[in-house]
Amino acid sequence: MNEILLETRGLAKRFGGLLATDAVSLTIRRGECHALIGPNGAGKTTLVGQLAGTLAPDAGSVLFAGRDVTAYAAHKRAALGLARSFQITSVLAGFSVEENVALAVQAVSGSSFRFWRRVAAEEELSTRALAVLRSVGLERAGGRRAGELSHGEHRQLELALALATRPQLLLLDEPMAGMGLEESQTMVELIAGLKGSHTLLLVEHDMDAVFRLADRISVLVAGRIIASGTGDEIRANPEVRSAYLGEEDAL
Amino acid sequence: MTVFRRRHAWLGALVALALVFPQLAAWLGQDFYVAFASRVLIWALLASSLNLLVGVGGMVSLGHAAFYGVGAYVVGIVATEAPQLSAALIAWPAAVAVSGLLALAIGAISLRTRGVYFIMITLAFAQMLFYVFVSLKAYGGDDGMAIARRSALPGLNLADEATFYYVVLALFALCLYALARLTASRFGRVLAGIKDNEARMESLGYATFRFKLVAIVISGAVAGLAGALMANLNTYVSPNMLYWDQSGTVLVMVILGGLGSLWGGLAGAGAYLLFEELATAVTPHWQIGLGALLLGVVFFAPAGIAGLFARRRR
Numbered sequence: 001m002n003e004i005l006l007e008t009r010g011l012a013k014r015f016g017g018l019l020a021t022d023a024v025s026l027t028i029r030r031g032e033c034h035a036l037i038g039p040n041g042a043g044k045t046t047l048v049g050q051l052a053g054t055l056a057p058d059a060g061s062v063l064f065a066g067r068d069v070t071a072y073a074a075h076k077r078a079a080l081g082l083a084r085s086f087q088i089t090s091v092l093a094g095f096s097v098e099e100n101v102a103l104a105v106q107a108v109s110g111s112s113f114r115f116w117r118r119v120a121a122e123e124e125l126s127t128r129a130l131a132v133l134r135s136v137g138l139e140r141a142g143g144r145r146a147g148e149l150s151h152g153e154h155r156q157l158e159l160a161l162a163l164a165t166r167p168q169l170l171l172l173d174e175p176m177a178g179m180g181l182e183e184s185q186t187m188v189e190l191i192a193g194l195k196g197s198h199t200l201l202l203v204e205h206d207m208d209a210v211f212r213l214a215d216r217i218s219v220l221v222a223g224r225i226i227a228s229g230t231g232d233e234i235r236a237n238p239e240v241r242s243a244y245l246g247e248e249d250a251l
Numbered sequence: 252m253t254v255f256r257r258r259h260a261w262l263g264a265l266v267a268l269a270l271v272f273p274q275l276a277a278w279l280g281q282d283f284y285v286a287f288a289s290r291v292l293i294w295a296l297l298a299s300s301l302n303l304l305v306g307v308g309g310m311v312s313l314g315h316a317a318f319y320g321v322g323a324y325v326v327g328i329v330a331t332e333a334p335q336l337s338a339a340l341i342a343w344p345a346a347v348a349v350s351g352l353l354a355l356a357i358g359a360i361s362l363r364t365r366g367v368y369f370i371m372i373t374l375a376f377a378q379m380l381f382y383v384f385v386s387l388k389a390y391g392g393d394d395g396m397a398i399a400r401r402s403a404l405p406g407l408n409l410a411d412e413a414t415f416y417y418v419v420l421a422l423f424a425l426c427l428y429a430l431a432r433l434t435a436s437r438f439g440r441v442l443a444g445i446k447d448n449e450a451r452m453e454s455l456g457y458a459t460f461r462f463k464l465v466a467i468v469i470s471g472a473v474a475g476l477a478g479a480l481m482a483n484l485n486t487y488v489s490p491n492m493l494y495w496d497q498s499g500t501v502l503v504m505v506i507l508g509g510l511g512s513l514w515g516g517l518a519g520a521g522a523y524l525l526f527e528e529l530a531t532a533v534t535p536h537w538q539i540g541l542g543a544l545l546l547g548v549v550f551f552a553p554a555g556i557a558g559l560f561a562r563r564r565r
Contacts, residue, residue: 052454078456086454092447103444106437107456113465114437122437165456 004063005030005169005199006051006082011060013046013223020046021057022223028169033191033200035210038220044203045087047220048173051201052084053077065168078107083167085158087174087203093147097138097157100146101129104164132164136190152183159190169199176206188212211235219243261560269420273413285412286484291524292416292423292517293480298504299430299516300473305502306511307434308466309446311366313498314357314373317380318471320493321353322346322478327488328390330398339402339409339418343479350475351468358467362460374495384490395489402483409483419480423517426473431513433469442466443511503541507548509555518556 006028013021020043028034038044049055051062053074061070069077078084092100102125106112109125119125133139136156141149146157155175162170175191176184188209194200195213204210210217211231218228221243227234234240268275276284301315325346330337361372385393401409409415433439444452445459452459482488491497500523508519526544530537552559 054450054454073458074453075456075458078454084454086451090448090451090454092444092451094447095444099440103440103452104455106440112437112441112457112462115433115439116436118432118435119437119440120435161451161455 003030004028005065006201007063008051009061009063011047011050011057011062013043013050013055013057019223021050024060024220024223024225026218026225026228028199028201030168030199031196032215033195033202033213035202035204035214035217036220037204037207037210037217042220043223044220045173046223048084048087048171048201048203052082052171078165081166081168082171083162083165083169084171085155085162085173085175087177089151089154089158091146091149091154091157091161093145095146096142097144097146097149098126098129098133098142100157101132101160101164102126104161105129105132108165129164132160135163135193136160137186152179152186155179155183155187156190159187163194163198167198169201170194171201171203173203174205175202176204176209184209273416277413282412285416287524287528289412289416289419289484290481291521292419293477293484294501294504294520294524295517296419296423296426296480297474297477297516298501298508298520299427300470300477301501302505302508302511302516303430303434303442303473304466304470305505306509306515307439307446308442308463310362310463310467311370311502312361312373312467313370313495313502314361314375314377315470315474315501316493316495316497317357317373317377318350318354318474319478319481319497319501320384320488320490321380322350322475323482323488323492324384324390324478325349325475326402326479326482327396327398330400330402331390331396334399337402339404339483342402343476346475346479347472348475350478351472354468354471354474355464358464358471362463362467374498377493377498378495381490381493381495384493391489393490395487395491398482398486398488401486402479415484419484422476422480426476427513427517430473434513438462438465503545507545507555509557509561512555512557512561514557514560515555518560522556 004027008024008026011021011024024047036044046055050057053072061068064077064080064082069080092103105125105128130139130142133142136159138153138156138160141153149157159175176187179187184206191213202213214231216228216230217234218225219234219240226243227237227240272288273285276282297319304310304312326342329342329345336342357376361369364372390396401415404418407414407418409418441457441462445462449459478492504519504523505515507522508517509515526541527537530540548555554561
């Protein structure tokens with residue numbers, strides 16, 4: 001529980017005059033559910049991009065599982081076990097739901113430079129894909145085209161894709177974004193079910209969900225982490241209360 | 252079950268027609284059409300190789316003629332410089348290897364770009380090679396070079412149009428089968444995934460660049476084979492084989508026949524060349540008709556000619 005899985009040291013990213021990430025030092029311990037909150041425009045997605053490797057920081061470093069991965073491309077970090085779900089749904093729209101997940105499973109089960117054998121006949125891929133689909137409650141949607149899913153189902157598939165790669169760390173970028181109350185509830189239950197067996201970094205707006213799920217919370221404001229701690233510590237932190245845009249009701 | 256049976260009926264009829272075509276043409280007194288059929292098959296091979304890139308992998312290349320033309324020149328140059336090596340079993344694999352290596356080099360650079368930039372950079376490479384061969388006076392410059400005779404294949408006389416046709420048919424069938432296997436394999440699924448959503452594939456841990464590069468090499472190598480066969484069919488190669496309108500023609504064939512569909516290359520090449528053959532007899536401005544045909548396909552049958560058959564089957 002105390003082993004550090006992901007760590008950033010002095011991470012900085014500038015877009016023109018805007019310092020979107022300002023000397024961010026963040027630690028995520030193996031096994032915890034760590035939430036990253038902050039008002040709109042605080043730089044949460046920018047930070048996630050630098051963790052996942054789709055965005056290169058201007059300064060600082062990212063350490064994952066004891067290794068400096070700052071220079072690693074996104075696919076290399078993913079192969080090391082750093083999986084992400086996207087804030088804006090990003091699935092293979094033309095593929096069936098099961099094929100989507102099977103492709104994610106394939107990424108971590110042997111070489112994909114195989115040119116002859118029919119992939120659809122590889123039972124271990126479809127078996128594992130179905131197991132993952134079951135774990136997110138999509139087992140009945142396996143044959144449908146991913147592009148035809150409802151918004152809530154898309155979010156579940158996002159989670160399934162991330163889970164299927166058997167990650168060490170799951171970066172969930174606003175998994176509840178745009179969801180109705182009922183769908184959100186389902187997603188909260190799903191994520192609650194992952195706690196303990198997975199290390200999670202949860203970027204989320206929904207404060208009820210955050211305080212329910214997170215072991216520790218970091219607050220990002222204007223690119224800086226202004227506080228890190230347990231839910232109670234964050235709630236009691238005066239700096240957070242004043243900086244958090246007067247959304248005291250939310251806290 | 253009926254779908255299965257009807258599909259096999261189509262395939263069976265097509266194979267039967269392909270197998271008896273030279274006899275049929277001879278019986279009808281239309282021997283000329285045997286060489287025409289070889290030409291269709293070679294273009295179909297070229298279009299199928301491009302279809303792997305464009306239709307399956309989503310990489311729209313406008314420089315495919317480079318691999319095709321270089322494959323043809325390998326046969327021409329070997330025939331001139333080392334006639335003793337112009338055996339098909341040496342010259343043709345050499346064409347495949349050289350085109351594959353060329354695709355590796357061009358791909359390694361071009362794949363750093365995407366979309367319109369990828370189209371332009373592949374076009375630029377092909378045009379550069381076109382001018383290289385235009386300026387190679389030793390090999391005919393812009394006049395091109397004649398090849399004394401077709402490559403030698405043990406036990407077969409390739410000068411005989413029917414024999415040459417069967418060799419082309421066998422190679423086409425072999426390549427199409429291999430492409431079908433490849434498309435349905437792990438590699439093929441990754442390639443299709445990259446076409447669908449490359450960022451997602453990256454975040455799943457796929458080094459997409461490598462997959463795309465391998466696809467270009469395979470595609471370029473097959474195009475090189477098509478070039479080697481065309482050089483043999485015509486016993487002539489010229490820089491025009493590398494010119495950008497050739498890349499455009501084969502891209503039109505792919506769109507006409509069906510992007511990403513196994514039979515798209517054959518359907519597109521067949522329709523294009525047949526249309527050209529029939530329409531040039533009517534008017535030298537046959538490409539106006541071709542334009543109309545292409546518009547019709549794009550608007551009313553976006554899955555191409557092969558897609559029409561697929562839909563009827565369903």
